[in-house]
Amino acid sequence: MQNPESIRKQIDNLMVEINCYIDFLYISPYVYTRNLLLNQLRDRITMLNYLMNSIESQAQVPGINPASLGLNQTNQRTFTAEELAKYNGKDGNPAYLAVNGVVYDVTNNAAWAAATHFGLTAGKDLTKEFASCHAGQQQILSKLKTVGRLV
């Protein structure tokens, strides 16, 4: 993952996988199988997008790098910890959380049913928790909708 050469190799592998999934999609007769394949496809495409961005920006791929997390949008909202705490997914509020200073919306994220995830609740800065379980899995974050920055 460290140098452009290995990133290119990964991109090649991803392309093979993507083509393979597309081939499977043509022949799978069942809607659940197709949904499964489409999910896999989306996952690979997200990864591909991430790898291509990281080549362009010459950023380091492993670890958590806020610069590559969709912060190129301007005029983003800022949240204090107190403000973020309101978005806990209760009383009709959306579910937001922060990782490395970026605030994400997980209201409709499948893994965050009832705004909870493996004993964690929304409305908090979960940088440490993310790093302890999903270190290096940047694609998880890049799939989420960003809503602002934690200040």
Next chain:
Amino acid sequence: MNQREHNCDVYNNNLLSARQIVDKAKEGIRRGIIKKTNLVWLEATGCSGNIISLLDGSNPDYTYLVTDMVNLMYENSLMVQEGINAVSQLEKVIDTDFILAVEGAVATENNGLYNILGRWKGKPLTALEAVRMLGEKAVHVIAVGACATHGGPSAARPNPSRSVSVQSVLKRKVINLPGCPCHPDWFMGTLAHILMYGEPELDSRGRPILFYGVLIHDICPRRSFFDKGIFAKKLGEETCMFKLGCRGPVTKTDCPKRQWNQYVNWPIKDNTPCIGCAQFGFPDKMEPFISYNTTRQEKDNV
């Protein structure tokens, strides 16, 4: 909707996977290709729910398991012997080729004294000692159910017995079959696979991919409701229960296809959310099991 009316071969084959392997094992046993293996089933810190679940199995049933597939050498709830006669079965089996199945977590507080299985050579035999002693000698070790695979309810807060998984007390590979309880097919299928072909392909957490290879969410019959954002507001509504706290999106099993109680139903079909009983960390990390105070803006006049 009857799940077995679908025409997809992949889907139907998956449903029958355990039965097909067991049928092959049956054939192998009938033709004398496979020899019956000794099976020891220990009940450690738990509720005995997994052996009860196994008794509910139908492909094959328990009778076939103990008469034709294995020699069940020890299972404290079901064996005829008791006391010293029961424990002496363990002495007999320890130097043979045997498969060890453990249900229940392993209590480690006070050197395991929270869970004593019987008396071994005049001394109390703790589950901790028994799992270590037999686990090191067994050909295969299968951890059955939530408690054995990751501590489960026995290790839930505050965990006074300091219960841990079987894998945590053994320095060898353990096949993990999580679930509270474990589906009879998951155990029978894994056992038949071991008899026929050896250890099944496992994922990074030691679970057979055959049964634990797919997220419930990805094969959920209510997935289209999730994709369209149609969510149940309360139990009983036949749409996606994501907002109520369904753990299908983080739990890997084939429940939607296989179903329970001899393939008649499963939680989501019965309008209750998946509580993630087969996910590591259950129950503490899967809570709340149900939530009515959610992201949805309630419009009713409560």
